[in-house]
Structures are given as structure tokens and as C-alpha cells.
Amino acid sequence: MMQVVKIGLLGLGTVGSGVIQILEQNANDIQNRSLSQIKVSKVLVRNLKAPRSIAGDFTLTDQAADVLTDPDISIVVEVMGGIEPAKTYILEAFKQGKNVVTANKDLLALHGQELLDAAKEAGKDLYFEASVAGGIPIIAALKQSLAGNRISEVLGIINGTTNYILTAMTEQGRDYQEVLKEAQELGYAEADPTADVDGLDAARKLAILASIAFNSRVTVNDVYVEGIAKITSEDIAYARELNSTIKLLAVAKAQADGIEVRVHPAFVPDNHPLAAVSGVFNAIYVVGDAVGETMFYGRGAGSLPTGSAVVSDIIQVVRNINADSTANINCTCYNELAIKSEQDFKSAFYIRLRVKDEPRVLATLALLFAEAGVSFASIIQKQKKRQEAEIVLVTHPTQESCLREALDSVRAYSKVLSIHNVIRFESGEHYD
Amino acid sequence: MMQVVKIGLLGLGTVGSGVIQILEQNANDIQNRSLSQIKVSKVLVRNLKAPRSIAGDFTLTDQAADVLTDPDISIVVEVMGGIEPAKTYILEAFKQGKNVVTANKDLLALHGQELLDAAKEAGKDLYFEASVAGGIPIIAALKQSLAGNRISEVLGIINGTTNYILTAMTEQGRDYQEVLKEAQELGYAEADPTADVDGLDAARKLAILASIAFNSRVTVNDVYVEGIAKITSEDIAYARELNSTIKLLAVAKAQADGIEVRVHPAFVPDNHPLAAVSGVFNAIYVVGDAVGETMFYGRGAGSLPTGSAVVSDIIQVVRNINADSTANINCTCYNELAIKSEQDFKSAFYIRLRVKDEPRVLATLALLFAEAGVSFASIIQKQKKRQEAEIVLVTHPTQESCLREALDSVRAYSKVLSIHNVIRFESGEHYD
Numbered sequence: 001m002m003q004v005v006k007i008g009l010l011g012l013g014t015v016g017s018g019v020i021q022i023l024e025q026n027a028n029d030i031q032n033r034s035l036s037q038i039k040v041s042k043v044l045v046r047n048l049k050a051p052r053s054i055a056g057d058f059t060l061t062d063q064a065a066d067v068l069t070d071p072d073i074s075i076v077v078e079v080m081g082g083i084e085p086a087k088t089y090i091l092e093a094f095k096q097g098k099n100v101v102t103a104n105k106d107l108l109a110l111h112g113q114e115l116l117d118a119a120k121e122a123g124k125d126l127y128f129e130a131s132v133a134g135g136i137p138i139i140a141a142l143k144q145s146l147a148g149n150r151i152s153e154v155l156g157i158i159n160g161t162t163n164y165i166l167t168a169m170t171e172q173g174r175d176y177q178e179v180l181k182e183a184q185e186l187g188y189a190e191a192d193p194t195a196d197v198d199g200l201d202a203a204r205k206l207a208i209l210a211s212i213a214f215n216s217r218v219t220v221n222d223v224y225v226e227g228i229a230k231i232t233s234e235d236i237a238y239a240r241e242l243n244s245t246i247k248l249l250a251v252a253k254a255q256a257d258g259i260e261v262r263v264h265p266a267f268v269p270d271n272h273p274l275a276a277v278s279g280v281f282n283a284i285y286v287v288g289d290a291v292g293e294t295m296f297y298g299r300g301a302g303s304l305p306t307g308s309a310v311v312s313d314i315i316q317v318v319r320n321i322n323a324d325s326t327a328n329i330n331c332t333c334y335n336e337l338a339i340k341s342e343q344d345f346k347s348a349f350y351i352r353l354r355v356k357d358e359p360r361v362l363a364t365l366a367l368l369f370a371e372a373g374v375s376f377a378s379i380i381q382k383q384k385k386r387q388e389a390e391i392v393l394v395t396h397p398t399q400e401s402c403l404r405e406a407l408d409s410v411r412a413y414s415k416v417l418s419i420h421n422v423i424r425f426e427s428g429e430h431y432d
Numbered sequence: 433m434m435q436v437v438k439i440g441l442l443g444l445g446t447v448g449s450g451v452i453q454i455l456e457q458n459a460n461d462i463q464n465r466s467l468s469q470i471k472v473s474k475v476l477v478r479n480l481k482a483p484r485s486i487a488g489d490f491t492l493t494d495q496a497a498d499v500l501t502d503p504d505i506s507i508v509v510e511v512m513g514g515i516e517p518a519k520t521y522i523l524e525a526f527k528q529g530k531n532v533v534t535a536n537k538d539l540l541a542l543h544g545q546e547l548l549d550a551a552k553e554a555g556k557d558l559y560f561e562a563s564v565a566g567g568i569p570i571i572a573a574l575k576q577s578l579a580g581n582r583i584s585e586v587l588g589i590i591n592g593t594t595n596y597i598l599t600a601m602t603e604q605g606r607d608y609q610e611v612l613k614e615a616q617e618l619g620y621a622e623a624d625p626t627a628d629v630d631g632l633d634a635a636r637k638l639a640i641l642a643s644i645a646f647n648s649r650v651t652v653n654d655v656y657v658e659g660i661a662k663i664t665s666e667d668i669a670y671a672r673e674l675n676s677t678i679k680l681l682a683v684a685k686a687q688a689d690g691i692e693v694r695v696h697p698a699f700v701p702d703n704h705p706l707a708a709v710s711g712v713f714n715a716i717y718v719v720g721d722a723v724g725e726t727m728f729y730g731r732g733a734g735s736l737p738t739g740s741a742v743v744s745d746i747i748q749v750v751r752n753i754n755a756d757s758t759a760n761i762n763c764t765c766y767n768e769l770a771i772k773s774e775q776d777f778k779s780a781f782y783i784r785l786r787v788k789d790e791p792r793v794l795a796t797l798a799l800l801f802a803e804a805g806v807s808f809a810s811i812i813q814k815q816k817k818r819q820e821a822e823i824v825l826v827t828h829p830t831q832e833s834c835l836r837e838a839l840d841s842v843r844a845y846s847k848v849l850s851i852h853n854v855i856r857f858e859s860g861e862h863y864d
Contacts (some may be wrong), residue, residue, distance in 0.1 A: 022580050022722045032647065032766040033579050116656060129577065135723035137577030145561065145569030147465050148454050148743030153815050215464065257800045273729060290740035291567035291730060298726035308722035311580030325757035334464040 003036045006319050008067035008098075008287065009043040011080030011091055015130065016043070017054045018307025019077060023314075024056065030311070034318040042067045045082070052280050068092045075317050077310060078102040084131035085113055086185070094122040099288055099326055101313040102185075103130035103306055109204035109220040112211060116331035123328045127313035132205040133158050135305035136298040142212045142286070143329055149288030151213040153428050154252040158205045160280035160300045161189045162228050162248040165280045166265075169236050170245060176231060188280060198227035199263040203252045209284070210252035210261050216335035218252075224342045226264035235352065235421055238392050239267055242350070242378065245275040249426050258338035259283060260345055266426035267350055287428060300388055307335045348425035353410070354417040357389040361415045365391070372406035374398045378386040388417065396424070435468045435851055437750050440499035440530075441490075441520055443512030447535050447562065448475070449486045451509060451746075458490065462743070474499045475703050476512070487613040500524045504824040507741040509742060511535040515542065520548055526554035531758055533745040535863025536740055540748035541636035541652040544643060548763035557758045565590050565714045565735035568730040569744070574644045574718070575761055581643040581720025585860050586684040590637045592620045592732045593612035593628035594660050594680040594714035598697075599710045601668050602677060608663060620712060630659035631695040634682045641716070642684035642693050647768035650684075650693055651715040656774045658696035667784065667853050670824050671699055673812065675780070681858050690770035692777055698858035699782055719860060775833040780809065780857035785842070786849040789821040793847045797823070800845060804838035806830045820849065826857070 003202070007023075008206045009016050019134065020040055023030065031037055044067050048060055059066075067073060068089060076093040077099060080086050083130030086107055093100050093113075098117065108131050110114065119126035136244035157163050160185060168179040180197065195201045203223040210218040225375070228248050244267040253260040268275045273295045277283040285295050299305035302337045302352045320326045355361045362381065369375070380392040396401065403422075410416055433671055439455075441448050455462065463469055472490045476499050480492055491498075499505060500521060508525040510532060512518050516761040518539050523546075525532050532551065535539070540547065540563050551558035561571045563589070574583065589595050593615060600611045608788045612629065616622035627633045642650040660680050671678045674698040685692040705727045709715040714732030719725050731737035741823055752758045787793045794813065801807070812824040827835065835854075 018722070025721070026580060027648070028581050029582055030580065033764065075550060135578075135720075137573050137725060140572065140577045141569050144748055145572045145744050146567075146740065147747040148458060148462065148740050150458050150461055215461070238710065276705065288567075288740060289457070290450070290743065291738040292569060292734075292737055293729035295730075296726075297730060299724045304722040305724055308578065308580050311722065314575050315579040316576055319760055320757070323755070323760040325752070325755035325760070326752055328755040328757070332465065353441035366611075 002031065003322065005036045005038050005321060006041040006073045007038060007075050007077055007314065008070060008073040009040055010051055010064065010067060010076060010078045010086070011215050012043050012052065012054065013079065014303045015079040015306045015310065018303035019079065019310045020056055022304065022307045027123070028338045030315060034315045035322060036318050038314060038318060042070060054352040064089050066388055068096055073098060074321055075099045075101060075314060077095060077105055077314065079310065082104065083107055090115055091118050094118040097122060097124065099125040099187060099317045101127045101310055101317060103128070103310055105131040105204045105208060109207040110237065112208065113217050113331070113333065117332045119234060120327060122373055123327045125317045125320055127317055128332055129313050130306045130309035132208050133284060134298065134300040134302060135308040136284065136296050136300065137309070138209065138284045138296050139212060141296060141326065143332060146286065146288050147293055149290045151286060151288050152254055153287045154284060155210050155274060155426065156206065156209065156250040156284040157247055157274055157277050158250050158282050158284065158300060158333050159196055159202040160246055160282060161193065163277065164188045164280050166228060166246055166248065167317050169231070169233060173233055173236070175233050176229065180206055197229055199225040199248060202248060202263045206250040206252055206261055206263055210259060211253060213286070214254045214259055214335065216259065216337040217333045218259060219338065222261055222339045224262040225370070228265050230421060232263055232421070235423065236348070238352065238380070242267060242394065243270045244264050244268060245270060246423070247274060251426055253277060254337070255340070257344070258340040260340045262342070264424055266424045269427050272427050285428065345400040346397055347400065348395050348397045349403055350392065350423045350425065352390065352392050352420040354384065354420065356392055356415045356417065357383060357387045358415060362391065364413065364415065365410060369406045372409065373402045374406045399416070434463065437468045437470050437506050437753060438504045439470060439509055439746065440498060440502060441472055442496065442508060442510045442518070444475050444477050444486065445511065446735045447511040447738045447742065450735035451511065451742045452488055452703055454736065454739045454743045462747060466747045468483040468750050470746060470750060473505060474502060475501040483845065496521050500528055505530060506753055507531045507533060507746060510536055511742065513538065515539055518815065519543055523550050526550045526556055529554060529556065531557040531749045531753070531860065533559045533742055533749060534562070535742055537636045537640060542860040543715065544640065545649050545763070548700050551762045552759060555759045556763055557749045557752055557776050559749055560770065561745050562641050562647050562738045562741035566730065566732040566734060567717060567740040568714060568716065568728045568732065568740070570641065570728050571644060573728060574641070575764060578718065578720050578723060581722045583718060583720050584686055585719045586641050586645050586712070586716060587858065587860055588638065588641065588682040588707060588716040589679055589706055590682050590708050590714050590716065590732060591634040591680055592714060592757060594626065595709065596620045597713050598660060598663070598678055598680065599629065601663070601665060604666070605665055628660055631657040632679060634680060634695045638682040638684055638693055638695055642691060643765055645684060645718070646686045646691055646767065646769060647764050647767040648691065649689060649765045650771065654693055654771045656694040660697050662853060663697050664853070664859040668853065669719045670812070671783070673700045674699065674826065676700055677702060678855070679706060683858055686752065686769070689776070692772045694774070694777060696856060698803045698856045700746045701859050707786040717860065737769070755779050761825065777832040778829055779832065780827050780829045781835055782857065784824050784852040786816065786852065787821055787823055788847045788849065789815060790847060794823065796845065797842060800841040801828065801838045804841065805834045806838045
């Protein structure tokens with residue numbers, strides 16, 4: 001007689017529907033792998049009367065308590081998203097002695113510590129693979145498969161919308177606004193694309209990744225964020241000239257003086273494995289002291305890819321329930337590392353500016369940068385109009401405070417007409 | 433008072449030394465992650481008097497029983513390699529109530545079932561992440577993180593030696609023999625490179641991967657194998673012309689009529705994520721019905737990358753010991769799927785041949801192929817000498833038996849001077 005494990009779902013949107021579909025279409029394999037029959041018994045929805053494309057042998061309810069207090073339910077799967085009421089429901093689930101699987105990056109990036117503490121206190125599992133990069137198993141990799149390593153850096157392309165936009169700009173030479181509009185029409189970008197294009201979505205995921213990679217709590221508020229709205233087709237063209245590709249990169253580095261966590265557009269060298277990650281795909285590049293460079297690639301969003309992560313988490317929790325070993329790996333933040341201020345970040349920079357095309361302008365510019373301690377790896381100068389030149393400077397790696405000081409002097413220099421863009425180079429410390 | 437878990441090592445070669453180094457350099461993190469002090473207490477070596485670069489607080493012994501019957505040792509780590517005596521030692525370890533972590537692909541690819549059965553009977557763990565693709569956590573991904581999926585295919589670059597050779601041939605236009613010699617001098621290829629260049633090493637790893645991906649036992653003897661020794665710089669040049677890269681590919685597909693498992697050189701389209709995997713790096717591309725396409729990338733060999741997998745496995749086993757939940761996930765082969773014969777494989781093919789440069793030769797060739805049911809996607813013809821032309825044919829996907837029938841007719845055709853090479857195209861069923 002095979003054991004039955006009952007699941008309660010909070011939410012029946014894109015991810016929730018994917019979870020139900022996968023549990024159904026792979027029921028036989030899932031039963032063999034978990035040595036249990038996994039049954040969705042109750043689903044919390046906002047509106048009981050809304051039309052649904054998904055049906056099954058479960059009860060719909062609009063009362064959270066119906067799910068949270070059902071003594072037959074062992075695992076609560078939170079796929080409603082947002083901070084509240086999701087947070088209250090998850091905490092209540094632990095109080096009621098349930099295990100929790102969630103896909104909620106917003107919540108974890110802000111209140112991960114509190115939720116993991118509650119799981120520990122209850123002696124239950126909190127699994128959240130689906131919260132970062134959809135179906136890519138990066139959380140399990142960091143918590144378990146790379147556990148022998150000291151991780152020094154994590155570089156991620158973890159927002160599909162911006163990667164779709166930047167890929168289309170790169171491959172088709174088109175402008176940001178035009179591609180964004182197309183992405184919205186195709187459903188790859190939201191009507192309000194702010195959280196994606198401004199980098200906030202990636203920052204949330206990065207906070208989760210950095211916390212696990214460095215075993216020290218990082219919240220979304222710790223992450224320095226710049227979006228992609230300022231990237232133009234000119235920058236994209238220069239990237240090609242510099243054998244690079246512009247990506248919205250999520251960067252986490254553990255250094256002697258603290259953790260650097262930042263999301264921003266970056267020039268990635270074309271021979272770096274992240275450079276070839278195109279369209280809506282995600283990838284996370286991880287460097288560990290033993291394993292060296294690794295990369296995890298796949299679909300970062302969507303009903304089934306995200307559902308894949310949720311269902312695989314459910315299977316792990318069921319295995320843990322069967323072995324009576326829940327709460328074996330929850331919070332792993334045993335360090336308390338400082339978060340570095342952006343003044344102390346270190347990167348090489350691309351700087352594109354317009355100057356009056358007069359003698360000694362470039363020499364003066366070089367001097368202004370040198371005075372702030374910034375030197376150049378390469379320089380491109382192009383005549384743009386009569387008496388106007390465009391200059392692209394690529395610096396050697398420099399501390400960000402020095403660069404900002406240099407830019408202040410440059411901005412004050414009368415021959416400089418405008419600074420169009422300043423974009424970091426990033427390839428990871430350990431890449432050559 | 434932190435629990436101490438004692439480890440016995442069988443072997444102190446490249447991987448064993450890496451394991452000891454990692455346990456030492458990351459002792460603090462490993463203790464925090466496993467909530468235990470992990471101590472190597474005994475190490476089995478062949479020659480007690482051999483000079484060693486690694487030292488530590490452990491006892492060397494040349495008697496396996498010293499390790500296997502030590503009641504204080506909870507985990508036996510087998511890093512000696514080969515079939516015997518490794519197999520006997522592992523079986524004895526289970527009899528003695530120990531958990532086992534191994535990096536031994538030769539053994540698992542042949543006797544995996546027997547070992548996993550022994551682990552189950554003993555109620556102990558058998559972990560073997562390091563047996564495939566070094567530090568890349570592909571076993572855990574297939575057994576756990578992708579457990580919600582039905583996996584349809586696994587394509588791997590899982591032999592660093594051949595990938596180094598093919599990359600050098602591709603990037604530098606050099607010949608096989610010359611690059612092989614260089615690889616031997618650099619230590620990337622063995623003095624006897626047979627197991628690598630003939631594809632056997634990759635076949636062993638593929639047998640392990642396919643068994644787990646499809647939940648059905650596949651042994652190395654089931655795998656169809658072709659090596660890379662026949663690849664010439666001419667083939668490499670044509671690959672470029674056809675926007676492809678030649679890789680030694682390990683291919684496993686689950687189809688309605690059985691499992692296809694094969695290792696051979698293949699043309700991989702340049703826009704496929706595997707095409708950019710260069711040098712000694714490994715990558716495994718996995719397609720699941722829910723997750724879609726994923727890829728796992730990293731170093732497939734070496735003391736520390738392989739040690740990373742072994743140590744991470746040790747940490748998992750320690751976590752299981754602490755939770756009293758060993759033997760929770762061992763053998764996952766609940767299916768018994770047929771292994772397809774090579775006659776039934778389906779691929780597109782590249783065929784390079786020399787013909788007399790006379791009228792109607794190409795038309796006759798096309799006819800001979802058509803009679804066997806093989807048609808062409810593209811044709812390249814080049815004048816090579818007076819009255820001699822080289823023809824490259826790329827077929828549409830065809831059943832291998834049809835292709836072989838066609839090649840028999842072509843070989844018998846008097847205008848054909850020689851068939852230089854026949855190489856499969858592979859991009860995965862689900863790739864577009």
C-alpha cells in the first residue's frame with residue numbers, strides 16, 4: 001500500500017497550473033521517485049467563480065484556513081507571490097506543522113531569514129528552488145552539490161525579459177524602446193516592465209543566491225541596482241567592436257572586506273560562457289575554490305519550467321517526510337559578512353562621451369582620469385559631426401570612488417559636451 | 433559538542449589528494465554545513481613508503497581491512513579506481529555497515545546495479561557524483577533537482593581530453609596526431625590515450641547518466657561507441673563551412689521504442705549551447721518535459737574539481753547520517769527499457785567522398801541514396817585535382833540502416849574513389 005502525501009496549493013496562476021499539470025502528466029514517474037502518491041487536495045484561489053483551464057480531483061477554496069489547518073495536508077505549496085498575505089500564510093503553515101515549498105522571490109529576498117527560522121522551529125522543510133531562475137537547479141547546487149567549496153563569485157543572467165530585449169538589440173541592431181514594445185506584445189515583458197528593466201527582479205534573485213553562496217544574509221535592499229533603459233544601439237555597436245556583449249548581470253562576490261552585490265548592465269567578453277546566453281534563457285556562473293568555474297543554464301521563467309522546480313522540491317520534501325528527516329537543511333547563513341558600499345566596488349568601465357574636436361582634448365581627458373587614479377586599457381575616437389568627436393574609453397579595473405571622482409572632473413571640463421553612458425565590464429575575477 | 437564523523441579513504445592518488453586538501457582548506461565551512469567535524473582517519477595506499485606530497489592527521493595503511501572493519505569509520509570513500517579490488521572493497525564496506533562515496537565510473541558503468549542493491553540491503557548511502565563530469569553536479573540534478581521531469585534526452589561533452597583535441601584542431605586548423613601529441617605532453621592525454629580518444633571513457637559516463645535519466649539500467653556494454661581518431665582537419669574545415677563544430681558527443685535519448693545510447697563525433701550547430709564548450713571543459717545538456725532545455729557546465733576532471741564532487745557527496749552523507757536518513761535515494765532504476773540497436777538510430781549525416789569528376793556522377797549518387805530512402809539537406813562539391821572532385825553530402829535525418837544500405841551501393845559505384853568520413857549531426861530533438 002503506497003503512502004499518500006497530500007498537498008495544498010496557495011494560488012492557481014501560471015506556476016500553480018504548471019505544478020498541477022506536471023504532477024498529473026508525470027504521476028507514474030513521480031510516484032516511483034518519491035515512493036508515494038502525491039495528491040493535490042485543496043487549492044486556495046481568490047475568486048471561486050473565475051473560469052479555469054485546469055481541472056482535477058481537488059477542492060477549490062477562497063479561505064486560506066481550509067488549506068492551512070487541514071490535518072491531512074503535509075506540504076503547503078505557496079505560488080501566489082507577493083509579500084502579504086503569502087508571508088502570513090507560510091508562517092501559519094509552519095505553526096500548523098506543515099512543510100512549505102515556495103516560488104516566492106519577493107518574499108525570500110526580504111524575509112528569508114524569518115521564514116527559515118520559522119521552518120527550523122517547526123522542524124519542517126522550506127524549499128524554494130523555483131524562486132530563482134525557474135527550472136535551473138541553482139539553489140540545490142549551492143546548498144548541496146557545491147557544499148565542499150568556498151564560493152567566491154556568482155554571476156547571473158537571471159532576468160529573461162531584459163535578456164530578451166538586449167539579445168534582440170544586439171542581434172538586430174534595434175533600439176531599446178522598440179524592442180521593449182515588441183517584448184510586451186509577445187508577453188515577454190509586463191505592461192508595467194519596471195521591476196524587470198530596472199533590475200529589481202534580478203536584485204531579488206541575487207539576494208537569495210548571495211545569501212546561500214556566501215552563507216550570510218543578503219536582502220534585496222543590500223543590492224546596488226541599475227537597469228537597462230539607458231542602453232542604446234550605439235553602446236551595443238561599441239560592445240561588438242570591443243568583442244563583448246551587453247548583458248544585465250547580477251554580480252555577487254565574496255571578498256576579504258565584505259560582499260559585493262550588484263545588478264547592472266555589463267560588457268561580458270564574447271569568449272565568456274555567459275556571453276552566449278541569449279533570449280529568454282537564464283544562466284548562473286559560479287566559481288568555487290575546488291570546482292573552479294561552473295555554469296547552470298536553462299529557462300528562467302514560465303509555467304512548466306518554474307513548475308519543474310516546484311515539483312522537484314515537492315518530491316524532495318516527500319522523500320524527507322518518508323525518511324522522517326525534514327528540516328535537515330534549512331538556513332545556511334552562519335556568517336555575518338559586511339555588505340560593501342558601491343564606492344568600494346572594483347570594475348573596468350566603458351565610458352562614452354562627446355567632446356569638442358579640438359587639439360589636446362584627449363590629452364586633457366587622460367590627465368583628468370589619471371589624477372583620480374584611473375588609467376585606460378583602450379580608447380576609440382570617432383569624428384561624429386563637424387567639430388564634434390565621440391570618444392569611448394575603456395578603463396583598467398578601478399575602484400568606483402576613483403571613477404566617480406574622475407567623472408566629476410570630466411563633467412566640469414568645458415570641452416566635454418556630454419557623457420552618454422558609463423557601463424561596467426564584468427567577467428569574474430577568475431576568468432581568463 | 434560537535435559530532436565527529438570519521439572517513440576512510442581507499443586510494444591517495446589525484447582525487448584522494450584533492451579530497452584531503454578540500455576537507456582541510458574548507459574545514460570551517462564544511463563543519464558549519466554538515467554540523468559535524470569530518471575527519472579522515474585512515475587511508476589505504478598501495479605502497480606505504482612511496483613519497484607523498486600530502487600529509488595530515490590520518491593513518492596510512494596497506495591493508496584494506498584496516499579501513500573497512502574500523503568501527504569508528506562511518507563513510508568509506510573509494511578513489512582508487514578500476515573494477516577490482518574496488519568492487520570487493522565497496523561491497524565489504526556495506527557489509528560492515530558503512531556508507532560509501534565513490535568516483536569510480538568504470539565500476540558503476542558495469543556493476544552499478546549490484547552496488548546500489550548492496551547499499552539498499554545495508555540501509556546505507558552510495559553516492560557517486562564524482563563519477564561523471566568531475567565537479568559538475570549532474571547526478572544530483574537528475575536524481576533530485578529535475579525529479580519532476582520526464583527526461584527525453586541527455587547530450588554530453590564528457591571527455592575533456594577529446595574536447596581539448598577537437599578544440600585545438602578547430603581553433604588552430606591542426607591535425608589530430610599533432611594535437612594528440614601536444615595533449616600528451618601537457619598532461620591532458622594519457623600516454624595510452626585509447627580509452628579517451630576511442631570514446632570508452634565517455635561511454636562509461638553515459639551509461640551512468642542514461643541509467644539515472646531514464647530510470648532504467650544501462651551498462652557500458654549497451655553503448656554504441658566511435659572515437660575521434662578519424663577526424664581530419666578537412667572535416668573540421670567543412671564543419672565551419674556548415675556553421676557547426678565537431679564534438680565527441682555522448683547521446684542518450686528515450687524514445688517510444690527504447691533507449692538510444694551512443695558516443696561518437698558529431699556536428700553540433702554553432703548556435704547550440706554545447707558548441708561553445710571548449711578545451712578541457714565538460715557540459716551536459718538535458719531536456720525534460722517540464723524544465724525544457726538545461727545545461728550544466730564545468731571542469732570534468734582534475735584533483736580539485738573531482739574532489740569537489742566527492743567532498744560535497746561526503747557532506748550530504750554526513751547530513752543523512754545526522755538525520756538518520758541514509759539509503760533514502762539509492763537505485764532509481766524502476767523501468768526496464770529496451771536498448772535500441774544502432775540500425776535503428778536516426779540522425780542526419782555528413783558524408784565526405786572523392787569521385788571521378790565526370791558528368792552525371794552526382795546525379796547517380798543522389799539516385800543511389802534515394803533508392804535507400806536517404807535525401808539531402810545540402811551538397812558541397814569542390815574540384816580537388818584534375819578529374820577528381822570532393823563531394824560533401826549532408827543528409828536529412830535518416831534511419832541508420834538506410835544510410836548503411838546507401839553507403840554499400842555508393843561504395844560499389846565505380847566512379848567513387850573513396851569515402852573519407854561519415855559523421856552524424858546532432859542537436860537534440862528539441863532544439864531549434
